Each structure stands twice: as C-alpha cells, then as structure tokens.
Amino acid sequence: MTIMSEHWIDLRSDTVTQPSTAMRAAMQAAAVGDDVYGDDPTVNRLQEVTAEMFGFEAALFAPSGTQSNLIALMLHCGRGDEYLVGQDAHTYKYEGGGAAVLGSIQPQPIANQLDGSLALADIAAYIKPDDMHFARTRLLTLENTIGGKVLGPDYMREATRFARARGLATHLDGARICNAAVKQGISMVDAVAGFDSLSVCLSKGLGAPVGSVLCGSKDFIEQGKRWRKMLGGGMRQAGILAAAGLYALEHNVARLADDHVNAARLASGIGEIAGLTVATPQTNIFYVEVPPGACDALRATLARARIRATVGPRTRLVTHLDISAVDVERIIAVFTAFFNDWRAPQ
Numbered sequence: 001m002t003i004m005s006e007h008w009i010d011l012r013s014d015t016v017t018q019p020s021t022a023m024r025a026a027m028q029a030a031a032v033g034d035d036v037y038g039d040d041p042t043v044n045r046l047q048e049v050t051a052e053m054f055g056f057e058a059a060l061f062a063p064s065g066t067q068s069n070l071i072a073l074m075l076h077c078g079r080g081d082e083y084l085v086g087q088d089a090h091t092y093k094y095e096g097g098g099a100a101v102l103g104s105i106q107p108q109p110i111a112n113q114l115d116g117s118l119a120l121a122d123i124a125a126y127i128k129p130d131d132m133h134f135a136r137t138r139l140l141t142l143e144n145t146i147g148g149k150v151l152g153p154d155y156m157r158e159a160t161r162f163a164r165a166r167g168l169a170t171h172l173d174g175a176r177i178c179n180a181a182v183k184q185g186i187s188m189v190d191a192v193a194g195f196d197s198l199s200v201c202l203s204k205g206l207g208a209p210v211g212s213v214l215c216g217s218k219d220f221i222e223q224g225k226r227w228r229k230m231l232g233g234g235m236r237q238a239g240i241l242a243a244a245g246l247y248a249l250e251h252n253v254a255r256l257a258d259d260h261v262n263a264a265r266l267a268s269g270i271g272e273i274a275g276l277t278v279a280t281p282q283t284n285i286f287y288v289e290v291p292p293g294a295c296d297a298l299r300a301t302l303a304r305a306r307i308r309a310t311v312g313p314r315t316r317l318v319t320h321l322d323i324s325a326v327d328v329e330r331i332i333a334v335f336t337a338f339f340n341d342w343r344a345p346q
C-alpha cells in the first residue's frame with residue numbers, strides 16, 4: 001500500500017468538490033438570460049425541476065444555503081417573531097446570527113437529542129403564550145441530515161404535525177436532504193413531506209460549485225424574490241451556475257450511496273486503531289475522538305501525506321465525490337501508521 005500520492009484528499013467537507021469535466025461542459029452550454037427579469041431559461045428550469053422533485057409548487061435559486069435559509073426565515077417570521085431551532089442547527093449556529101441581525105427574528109434554540117432530533121416535549125415547552133412579554137413563536141426549523149445523522153420520516157411527520165397543530169409554520173434546512181433520502185431509500189417527496197418550505201444545497205455532496213434552492217408554495221416563492229433581491233442574491237446570467245445544479249440533480253444524487261459506503265469503510269478502518277473512538281456513520285459525515293496530545297502531530301502527518309482534515313479532539317471527517325474507495329484505503333493506512341508510532345506523552 002503506497003501511502004504517498006500527488007493527489008490531495010480533502011476530508012474537511014463535501015463543499016470542496018471540484019466541478020467535473022461533464023458538469024463544466026453543461027455550464028458552458030447553458031442558455032442564459034437576466035434572472036432578475038426572470039429571463040434565464042436554465043435558472044427557470046432548475047427551479048421547476050427542483051420544485052417537482054421535492055413536491056413543492058415553486059422554487060427559487062439562491063447563491064448559498066445561508067441565504068436561502070434566511071429568505072425562508074424572513075418569510076415565515078416578521079420583526080419580533082421567533083423560530084424554534086436546534087442548538088446545533090446550521091440556521092442557528094453557523095449563519096452568523098443572520099435571522100436576528102438581518103431579520104429581527106429571535107431564535108429560540110432547543111438542545112438537540114443525541115439522534116439530532118428536537119424532543120416534542122421541548123418544542124411544546126418553548127412555544128410562548130400570547131403575552132406581550134414574549135416574542136411570537138411562529139416557526140419550527142429542523143435540519144436533515146444534521147451532523148451526518150438522519151432524521152427518519154416518522155419523526156419528521158410527527159414533528160411537523162405537532163408544530164402545525166400549534167399554529168407554527170415549518171421549515172426544513174435540507175442542505176443534505178438527498179443524503180438522508182438516499183440512505184433511507186425513500187423518494188425526495190417523502191423525505192420532505194409535511195414541511196412548508198425547504199432549502200437544498202447543490203454545492204455539498206451533489207458537487208455543484210455554487211447554489212441552493214428554496215422550495216415552497218407559489219406565493220411564498222413570489223414573495224421570496226423580494227428578500228433575495230434585498231439580500232444581494234439577485235443574479236443576472238445565473239444559468240451558468242444553474243446548469244451545474246441541474247447536472248448535479250441528474251447525475252450525482254444516486255451516487256451519494258458511494259459516499260456513505262466510503263464513510264462506513266473509513267470509520268471501520270480507523271475504528272480499529274487503539275485509542276481512537278469513532279462514531280458509526282449514517283451518511284457521509286462522522287466524528288472521531290482523537291487524543292488531544294496527538295492532534296498537532298497527526299495534522300502534520302496527514303498534511304505530509306497530502307490529506308487535508310480539520311484535526312481536533314473531535315475531528316469531523318466527510319466523504320464526497322472526489323474521494324474514492326482507493327483514497328479511503330490510503331487514509332486508513334496513514335492513520336494506522338501514525339498511531340502505530342505515536343505514544344501518549346507520559
């Protein structure tokens with residue numbers, strides 16, 4: 001097994017994928033127009049295809065998942081309203097506080113359960129009564145997958161029903177919803193059933209360079225165009241980017257199963273190393289507990305072997321379409337060789 005290679009393996013995220021030659025050819029060939037005027041045929045097609053694929057009336061192409069989530073939050077909630085959200089959720093923790101800063105929307109974070117879900121009892125407890133002291137609770141936001149974990153359709157149906165019965169709207173941050181659906185062997189429509197709106201990332205495991213799509217009712221999406229413009233997301237000949245998204249939806253969804261297989265193999269290979277605690281992956285993301293004293297040396301060893309990873313006491317490893325089964329064996333070999341030599345400082 002050769003451990004050295006010219007080719008860099010990047011385990012930091014599935015956002016690092018390079019657009020393939022075929023994807024670039026689709027971008028090159030895309031018919032375009034000014035999308036702010038609604039004139040871009042490729043953007044329009046991406047929006048129609050995505051809405052249809054997930055069972056919504058309409059969709060809106062946005063430059064990022066952060067923006068498409070923010071548009072959704074600003075549509076569901078007004079100034080002084082509140083959304084219920086997981087403590088570990090992207091829309092709460094990793095989007096710069098945008099809902100509060102730009103939307104005047106108060107987040108009410110709720111501790112995520114170990115499986116990534118929010119307990120219904122917690123949701124009930126955090127819904128505020130109609131009282132002038134409180135923000136108005138308007139929305140429940142869930143995320144699937146979350147930290148690589150899949151929320152099953154039973155839970156999702158139960159949670160959305162629970163929210164609706166209490167007068168709340170529901171939004172799904174489905175940045176990696178295709179991973180969840182492929183893992184469970186269910187349709188995209190079934191994977192998002194019950195939600196009023198959905199944000200899907202094209203630039204994660206699906207391999208497009210840029211873009212997310214917000215899905216919802218016709219009226220919701222029509223109003224969303226105003227917020228998108230205000231937030232700076234009105235793009236012109238964006239069909240060049242939408243073509244990559246269409247290519248991704250057509251060619252890169254079913255193959256997510258390969259990323260899940262590669263993650264499982266990587267986790268079991270690294271899991272055999274004494275001293276490492278490795279969580280069993282459900283999809284393409286999992287965490288490894290690395291002895292804190294080993295982190296600096298491991299990081300350096302990986303870099304010498306042309307492997308990029310965000311090494312820390314809780315190291316996140318992510319597989320994607322630019323990591324092959326052969327790469328996985330090389331990563332396992334490098335980790336194994338490192339820990340054969342490494343001894344915890346006495």
Ligand SMILES: *Cc1c(COP(=O)(O)O)cnc(C)c1O
Nearest residue numbers: 064065066067090143173175201
């Ligand atoms: C990446 C991600 C986003 C945001 O997408 P960007 O395009 O990076 O802004 C939102 N939610 C989740 C769960 C993500 O992983």
